[in-house]
Amino acid sequence: MMNNQSKKKYVLVCFLLATMAMFSQTKTKKVNSKIEKVIVFSQGAQVSRTANATFDSGKTELVFQGISPKIDKQSLQVKGKGRFTILSVIHQNNFLNTQQHRAEISKLESEKREWELKKTTETNILSILKNEEGILSKNQVVGGTNSGLKTTDLREAVEFHRQRLIDLVKQKTEIEQKIMGIDTTLVKLDKQLKALNQSDENATSDIVVTVSATNAVANASFDIDYYVLDAGWYSNYDLRVEDVNSPINLLLKANIFQSSGEDWKDVNMSISSGNPTESGVAPTITPWYLGLNQRRIQSTVQTFGQLVGNTISGTVSDYIGPLAGANVVVRGTSIGTTTDFNGNYTLKVPSVNSELVFTYVGMEEKIVPANSNVVNVVLEQSKVALEEVVVMGYSSRKSRKKYKEEEDYSIPMETTVAYQPTTISYEIKDPYTVLSDGKVYTAEIKTFNLPAKYQYLSIPKLDASAYLTAKITDWQDLNLFDGELNLFFEGAYLGKSLLDLQNASDTLEVSLGKDKGISIARKQLKEFKAKQFLSSYKTESRAFEISIKNNKPYPIEIVVMDQLPISNTKEITVQEEEYKEGTLAEETKIITWKVAIPSKNEKKLTIKYKVKSPKNASLILD
Structure with a gap:
């Protein structure tokens, strides 16, 4: 049996172990974040989010949900401000929290269901009419001296039979025409839904930030920055001349598109001529070896004739059919366009040495030399699989005094126009919205009188x-x-x-x-x-x-x-x-x-x- 002294020591050890277990237990908390700023490059975009959180002492997993599933894992940065330490940052898929459908898509899907119900009703009516026609055809009125019918009764029966068959034919024709009209409407709705909801990827992703704090934190703030794929922009202009005695009026327009899986609603948006995906490393050439039985992979590009002038046109499709809203950009420039409803495009290129970059959400990018007046491209399904990744995070551990001094710090922002040695940026003055639908949103950037x-x-x-x-x-x-x-x-x-x-x-x-x-x-x-x-x-x-x-x-x-x-x-x-x-x-x-x-x-x-x-x-x- 233990004496009193031993009992006290035992109780104290148990208390300390329980306290340590409670302290070391990692808690999970969901945190809402908001997109504050987006810098759109010629390929891809830099997204900046902000969030505020409160959490208890010990370890806590803060889960930021609703993030784009198409993050470049090497670009993710998390900065925290408060009396805590960021231990790790994890980016992972979330297949349970799916992307929200736009109201326009939901409306079209509802309309499609209504038309499908109408088609079902008309098809059933047509089946009834055909059944009645079959019954009348099998029960012909048989006349003659032994039928028991008078001549006048027989004539009336035959006339009724004929008139009813004529009415059935007319009703069947009307129903069949209605069904054809419904089918035409359904095809149009399917094409429009395909254009609006281009991505087969409905999952979102989470950013899990594990933090550690000695005391409860009530005023933690976070800045989250990452680079997303399936976004970009290209420029075009309206050039107006009243007469040869007046200056040129030049309107610069930015055509912005994105299918990143997250909507950019009322955010501070800038466009930049930069392209983070381009390599700055000069290419190297390696030996070229020939071997027997070498085969060429079946080409997914068709070209017709040499480039005469500087206009290229063609069709972008997948193996099912034309792709509406596919992006076609002259590589290394902001010259570009998108395909129309039938997958067709027309684009002017600077020279025969240009290259065209074809992109579409969920498809592999394709780069084609601009050496022909007609270039048709078939895009293939993307093979990229998103994986759970672990990314470095920025830790922040400050004294309360230092925290107050730095509480109002801000990341430098581009001005209305920012010019660097290799890039030019424009900041859109008013909050701007670009939804994750692959559509092109045209922003009027600046007017020049030259x-x-x-x-x-x-x-x-x-x-x-x-x-x-x-x-x-x-x-x-x-x-x-x-x-x-x-x-x-x-x-x-x-x-x-x-x-x-x-x-x-x-x-x-x-x-x-x-x-x-x-x-x-x-x-x-x-x-x-x-x-x-x-x-x-x-x-x-x-x-x-x-x-x-x-x-x-x-x-x-x-x-x-x-x-x-x-x-x-x-x-x-x-x-x-x-x-x-x-x-x-x-x-x-x-x-x-x-x-x-x-x-x-x-x-x-x-x-x-x-x-x-x-x-x-x-x-x-x-």
């Missing part, structure tokens, strides 16, 4: 049209991006052009399209066309007249270009060249006229030359 020097350009030998060009100086300070231009001149839509900053010089030159108010013609002067033979040589003469008529209500300046032939052999010589008022580039033999033409006036230019060549030589001189 003084420009307008000049017309024409090369009548190739195209008898006058192209209006605008030259903009000091454009480097405007913080612009590459992108397509929607052109408006004198209130009329002229089509599309391209703002290609990669190949621009100190003066940015933008082509604004054809101006129908200027008439241009190039014709050969027959009276100067002649051929003379001298011994074993011949001399051929050519002359062309270029007429430019200014039908506009104001004077214009136009640059007109033509050329003289160049001989690459001593047996052929070009003689007696004439190009009044023009300037000749000796190396290329290109002639340039700079002409000012008053309103409602016409200007004529001439070019003449003779070519001496061997008698039997066949030359193209026109």
Whole structure:
């Protein structure tokens, strides 16, 4: 038996063990967080969340739910502020807490169910009518002297039978037409639901932060930052010109899209030209070995013809059918577009050396050289599986005095425009919303009024049209991006052009399209066309007249270009060249006229030359 002293020691040890067990027991608590800021890159986005929590002393697992399941695990950062220590940060899937459906999707799904019920009702009615028709067909009225029916009764019975069958046929036709209409509506609803609810991934994820505190904490705050996939943006512009005496009005628009699995509602949003997914490491080349029986993987890209001009079009699909809302971006630029309802796209590219990046939620990204006018792509299902990962966390353990001093700290934010050596950022001034539906949300970022020097350009030998060009100086300070231009001149839509900053010089030159108010013609002067033979040589003469008529209500300046032939052999010589008022580039033999033409006036230019060549030589001189 234990004495009193031993009993006291035993009780004390038990108390200490119980206290330690209680202290060491890890508790779990769910914490709500809110998205405060999103920086959208050309690929992906940086999401910043904030949260406040209270918890008791000891170890506590704080579970932040409703997080995007598409986090780049290496990018997750958790910063805490308070008298506690962050022990670990875990990112894990949550298949029980699924993503919320948008009201629009729920409405369409409800509408689809109603149409399916209508189809069921009409199908049942049609079945009843067919059954009645079958009964009438099997029970024909049999007439004759032995039928027991009078002739008049027989005639009435036959007439009733025929009329009822006619009515049944009419009713069946009406029902079948209704069912066809319902089927058409159901197909449209299915396509719209597919476009709105593109992702097969409905799970969310949790960020589990394990903290330890000596005392209860009532005012802990957390900053959570991570990079998400399946997001991005591209730019385009509305360019308006009232007349050649007015400045250019240029509206920059950002087309933002995301299917990250979390909605960005009323958040501070910035767009950045940066792309964190790009590697800064130069490539290396390895030996290329050939082997027998090597096979090529079946191509999921179809191209047709070489790239002529700078416009590429095509279709993006999966193995089931076209993909609406797929993103097509010129790699390394902010030039891009999305596919329409039928999966079709059209895009202007800077050069044949460009590459197109095709992305769609739930599909593998595909990069294709932009070397053809038609590029059709089939995307494949993504094989990426989200795994539970353990990520480093930032711990914070401060004295109460230091905590109060740092309580109001803030992370530096981009201003309205931020320019770094490699990126440009714009912050949208008002809170902005982009839902996780893959749709493109267009934000008007900034309007520029740019003084420009307008000049017309024409090369009548190739195209008898006058192209209006605008030259903009000091454009480097405007913080612009590459992108397509929607052109408006004198209130009329002229089509599309391209703002290609990669190949621009100190003066940015933008082509604004054809101006129908200027008439241009190039014709050969027959009276100067002649051929003379001298011994074993011949001399051929050519002359062309270029007429430019200014039908506009104001004077214009136009640059007109033509050329003289160049001989690459001593047996052929070009003689007696004439190009009044023009300037000749000796190396290329290109002639340039700079002409000012008053309103409602016409200007004529001439070019003449003779070519001496061997008698039997066949030359193209026109």
